[in-house]
Amino acid sequence: MPGHLRSYPLGQAMLTVINVGDSLWNLGDELALPPEARADYPAIFERRPFPSQCVHIALPGASLLVDASRYTAAPGSGEFPPGYSTPPSLVESLASIGVAPDDITHVVITHPHWDHINGLAVERDGVHMPRFPRARHLLGRADWEQAEMRTALGDPTSLESRTLGIVDTAGLLELVDGERELTAGVRIIAAPGETPGHQMLRVESEGAVAYCLGDLVHSDTEIEHPDWAPTWADGELLAASRHALTEAALVERALLVAAHIAGAGRLVLADGGRVRWVAE
Numbered sequence: 001m002p003g004h005l006r007s008y009p010l011g012q013a014m015l016t017v018i019n020v021g022d023s024l025w026n027l028g029d030e031l032a033l034p035p036e037a038r039a040d041y042p043a044i045f046e047r048r049p050f051p052s053q054c055v056h057i058a059l060p061g062a063s064l065l066v067d068a069s070r071y072t073a074a075p076g077s078g079e080f081p082p083g084y085s086t087p088p089s090l091v092e093s094l095a096s097i098g099v100a101p102d103d104i105t106h107v108v109i110t111h112p113h114w115d116h117i118n119g120l121a122v123e124r125d126g127v128h129m130p131r132f133p134r135a136r137h138l139l140g141r142a143d144w145e146q147a148e149m150r151t152a153l154g155d156p157t158s159l160e161s162r163t164l165g166i167v168d169t170a171g172l173l174e175l176v177d178g179e180r181e182l183t184a185g186v187r188i189i190a191a192p193g194e195t196p197g198h199q200m201l202r203v204e205s206e207g208a209v210a211y212c213l214g215d216l217v218h219s220d221t222e223i224e225h226p227d228w229a230p231t232w233a234d235g236e237l238l239a240a241s242r243h244a245l246t247e248a249a250l251v252e253r254a255l256l257v258a259a260h261i262a263g264a265g266r267l268v269l270a271d272g273g274r275v276r277w278v279a280e
Contacts, residue, residue: 004087005096006263008255008280011205013185016056017257017264018093020119021071021086022049023079027219031228032235044221049081050260052115054090055212056099057203062183063099064106066201066212067259068119068131090119091131104132106182109139110214111195112149112164116259120163128166137167138188140197141175191216191245193229193238200245210255210264211248216241218260220277223267246275255280 004019028038028045038045055066071086073079087093091101110116122131130137143149144164152160153168167173176199180188185204192198194215201212216238222228226242229235249256249267256277257264264280 002087002096005093007097008210008264010203010208010210010255012060013203013205013210014058015203015210015255015257015264016058016097018054018056018090019051019087019262020054020069020090020093021073022051022081022084023071023073024048024081025050025079027221030218030230031222032231033228037228041221044219049084050218051262053257053259053262054119055201055257056094056097057186057201057212058099059183059186059203059205062105062186063103064108064182064186064201065094065104065132065135066108066257067110067116067214068107069115069259070119072118101132102134104135107132107135107137108182108188108199108201108212109137109164110200110212110259111198112139112143112160113195113215114159116214117163118159121166123162128162130167130170130172133170133172135172136182137173138176138180138182138199139164139173140190140192140195140199141177142192143195143197144173144175146196191241192234193236193241194233196234196237198241208255209249209252210257211245213245213256213258215259216245217258220261220265223275223277250275 006017008015026047052069057064121128152158187202191200203210227239229238265277270276
C-alpha cells in the first residue's frame, strides 16, 4: 500500500488513514507553554512536516469519512517541504481502495477549521456542489452557531460558504449536540476545546475499538501534557476532553487516529504514570 495510505483492520471494520499532504509547521510557537518547555522539548519548536489525515471506515452497510481535506500548500511556499512530492487527492485515494464519492454514507466533520472542510465541495463549471452528494454530513452545533461562522456563511466568497454552506443548502448537513449514534458500533462523541463543537468518532467492532480524534491532539507531546493547548483553544475544555479520551483509550486498548500525527497509535502508561503515544 502506498505510504500516504495506511489500513487497520478492526473486527468487521476496516479503517484507512489517508494523508492528503504534509505541511511544514512549528507547533511549539502555536501552543501556550511553560517557559521550561523549549529546553525540555526542543523538537516541537522545529519547523517540520505534519500530515493532514482523513479516515475512511468501511463497515457492513456503511461507508464513513472523517473530515474532508484538500492539500493547498504550493511549491516554494513556506508550508511546502523542500523536494516534496504531493500524494494523490482524497478522492483519488478513496478510488484506489474502491470507494467513489457517491458511496460515502456519512461525513463526520470533527470541526470546521479550514484544513478539515476544504474538501467538502467541488467546483464544476463555476458552480460549487457537494463532493459527497449522498452522505449525511455531521457537524457540532456549537461550531455552526458561532458568530464567526455565521458571518463567514454570509459571505459567498468564504471557504465556509463554499463548503459547509453548499452542503447545508443541499439538505445534507446535520447538527450534533453531544453524542450521536450513526450505525451499530459507531458513535460521535463530543470533545470540545479545539473548537466549542469539536467532536470525535468512536468505532467498535467485535470488541476492538478505535477513535478518530480530529484535532484533539496535534502531536504525541500533547498526550504527555494534556494541558498544553493551542493559543486559539479553550485550554480547560480541551484538557478535560483529552483526559476523558485517555481514560477510555487505556482501558479499551483503543487504536487512535489524529489528523496531524502520522498513521495511528495507541496509548501506554510509562514510568511515573505518564501516558505516552506509541505508533501502531
